[in-house]
Amino acid sequence: MMINRVSKKQEAEEHDVVILGSGLGGLIAAALLSRGNRKVLLLKEKRYQPFFEREGYRFVPFSNFSEKRLKHSLSQKISEILKLPSLSGDREGGRKLDRKFGIPKQEVAFQVILPKGRVDLFSQRSLVRGEWKREFPKETGRIEQFYEEMEEIRPLLKRANSERDTWSVFPIRYVPWIQRGFPFKSLPRGRVIEKLSPFSKEFRKFVQLQLIAWGNLTSDQFPLYLASYLLLKDEGEEWIDQAELERMEKKILERFTQSGGEIEEIEGVEKIEGGGWRKFTLSLAGETRILRARFLVLNSPLHQLSYLMGRKERKLLRWREKIQPRYAMVPLFLGIEDKAVPVGMRDLLVSLLDLEKPYGGGNLLFLHLSLKGDKEWAPEGKRALTVESLVPVEKWNPSSLDEHLKGVMGHLHQLLPFIEPSIEFMDWSWAREQLLSWSYPHFIYQANRGFRWGDGVVPARLSRNLYFVGKEKYPYLGLEGEVLCGRLVGKQLLEKFK
Numbered sequence: 001m002m003i004n005r006v007s008k009k010q011e012a013e014e015h016d017v018v019i020l021g022s023g024l025g026g027l028i029a030a031a032l033l034s035r036g037n038r039k040v041l042l043l044k045e046k047r048y049q050p051f052f053e054r055e056g057y058r059f060v061p062f063s064n065f066s067e068k069r070l071k072h073s074l075s076q077k078i079s080e081i082l083k084l085p086s087l088s089g090d091r092e093g094g095r096k097l098d099r100k101f102g103i104p105k106q107e108v109a110f111q112v113i114l115p116k117g118r119v120d121l122f123s124q125r126s127l128v129r130g131e132w133k134r135e136f137p138k139e140t141g142r143i144e145q146f147y148e149e150m151e152e153i154r155p156l157l158k159r160a161n162s163e164r165d166t167w168s169v170f171p172i173r174y175v176p177w178i179q180r181g182f183p184f185k186s187l188p189r190g191r192v193i194e195k196l197s198p199f200s201k202e203f204r205k206f207v208q209l210q211l212i213a214w215g216n217l218t219s220d221q222f223p224l225y226l227a228s229y230l231l232l233k234d235e236g237e238e239w240i241d242q243a244e245l246e247r248m249e250k251k252i253l254e255r256f257t258q259s260g261g262e263i264e265e266i267e268g269v270e271k272i273e274g275g276g277w278r279k280f281t282l283s284l285a286g287e288t289r290i291l292r293a294r295f296l297v298l299n300s301p302l303h304q305l306s307y308l309m310g311r312k313e314r315k316l317l318r319w320r321e322k323i324q325p326r327y328a329m330v331p332l333f334l335g336i337e338d339k340a341v342p343v344g345m346r347d348l349l350v351s352l353l354d355l356e357k358p359y360g361g362g363n364l365l366f367l368h369l370s371l372k373g374d375k376e377w378a379p380e381g382k383r384a385l386t387v388e389s390l391v392p393v394e395k396w397n398p399s400s401l402d403e404h405l406k407g408v409m410g411h412l413h414q415l416l417p418f419i420e421p422s423i424e425f426m427d428w429s430w431a432r433e434q435l436l437s438w439s440y441p442h443f444i445y446q447a448n449r450g451f452r453w454g455d456g457v458v459p460a461r462l463s464r465n466l467y468f469v470g471k472e473k474y475p476y477l478g479l480e481g482e483v484l485c486g487r488l489v490g491k492q493l494l495e496k497f498k
Helices: 024-035 072-082 125-135 137-160 201-214 224-231 242-258 302-308 310-322 398-415 429-434 475-496
Strands: 012-020 040-045 052-054 057-059 069-071 108-114 117-122 239-241 262-266 269-273 280-284 290-298 323-337 348-352 364-369 382-392 423-427 443-447 461-463 466-468
Touching (some): 072 239, 117 201, 201 348, 242 262, 302 310
Parallel strands (some): 290 466
Antiparallel strands (some): 052 057, 364 382, 461 466
């Protein structure tokens, strides 16, 4: 073990916990720990900016559609454990109201565009059946049977859950290792790819796009019970939208600082030493000051931070090999006139241009369109459009973005044929600058099969005093996975201090 020596010229600051990165999981863990009277320091990267504003427009990049909406029940539980004011939003009688007209609106999770079809994913199953019959008329019977089987798994998920106060219907396993042979016995052991083999390529892609859109993972290993959870997660759910989600994050941050938590912006970390029985020592980029902490929590992509860990890097390589970033999600921001939006286009949309091509080169797009008339996001008569495209990580080069943009715009013209004369501006600069940040969180991952889905890919506890709350823990659960992991790490660390 390397012994850390601090010169007299260096200032050493002592903390109970240092959290490196500022995602929602780390923020929840930080707030729990500060409420438990722990001295917590949350480090944010100066360079990374989570949103972009220009000329009255506001854009927030995203990794998956769950980052645009969160279960209302989950936000309530966050509020309960952190003693936050209830987030009632603009609800009435448990239903979301249309902001413009104040009447209950029909929920659509998002829209899936295929080369020869378009499906609106309504929260009401009867409405979705009409979509299947129109777009997949030759497979309607088999599709009905497929979703009936998915429905039969839902009660099994609830029974298989191993923690009484769990926040998720998906069975997360927080039980001692000796008991891990027992959970999930009642759940089907098959994979969704096997169940989809009799279907057309179009329907298989339709299902695969939904699985990717809800999480950060592309895989052919999805078990049936996880597919059931993701494909049916919208049915009967209440949601808070992005504006409410941002208000919740702001309240968590306020509660953290009110409880004595500290936040600092830094350029970066040059080196991390120690751990085990000794405290971690962090050397900061461009500073003589160093930080010491009994516990360290990583809240940025693992592949961006593991090289800082010195001797511990070899241990972290084990987890990096289990899950690797396959694509970087690169946002393009457009301010457009409302008249450019086709009738029937939804606020959230995933589109695949060619079934035979890989996802890079603008072939797969995720779109977020601000609500019509919502002045929080765009001036009157305008809409803020965020277009997320995929760039293979191994081919990533800032100079290649201009060529990539051609593919993105070609695809976008297919979706919005009259967009060109209605574009107020198009901004690629945020992506050029932010993609190089160590905090940049927008990736789609590829995982091998050497893990249990209920445990997550990367453990919350990486080593004796090193913890992890990043997306690679539960990438397939999206934002919900970050919340679950943040709460789990917060609870575990509080137990350590008793």
